[in-house]
Amino acid sequence: MKIQAKQQKGDSGRTKYVLSGEATIYSAVDLRQSLADILSSPGDIDLDLGGIEKIDTAGFQLFHLMGREAGRLGRTISFMNLSNEAKRLFDLYCEDHQ
Numbered sequence: 001m002k003i004q005a006k007q008q009k010g011d012s013g014r015t016k017y018v019l020s021g022e023a024t025i026y027s028a029v030d031l032r033q034s035l036a037d038i039l040s041s042p043g044d045i046d047l048d049l050g051g052i053e054k055i056d057t058a059g060f061q062l063f064h065l066m067g068r069e070a071g072r073l074g075r076t077i078s079f080m081n082l083s084n085e086a087k088r089l090f091d092l093y094c095e096d097h098q
Helices: 025-040 057-072 084-093
Strands: 004-009 015-023 045-055 077-080
Touching: 004 025, 015 025, 015 057, 025 045, 025 057, 045 057, 045 084, 057 077, 057 084
Parallel strands: 015 045, 045 077
Antiparallel strands: 004 015
């Protein structure tokens, strides 16, 4: 399943993207491109992962890389509405997620 990203402008100047689909090794190429497109937009970003049906370590690594790249660019990314599966991976590999 391809990843879908829907953009929503927030009042705080941040841009929210609602993602849906799968974030697995099988969708990694599409996911990487979607995240690169999102990161090329200006400003800080909120990523709503509630619609991610499946996630594995390949998907997590792409989200983690996006967060690091945003930090390098002086921007912030917040990951929101994590599914239980995504929360488990973020808990396992990150100490500072929301």
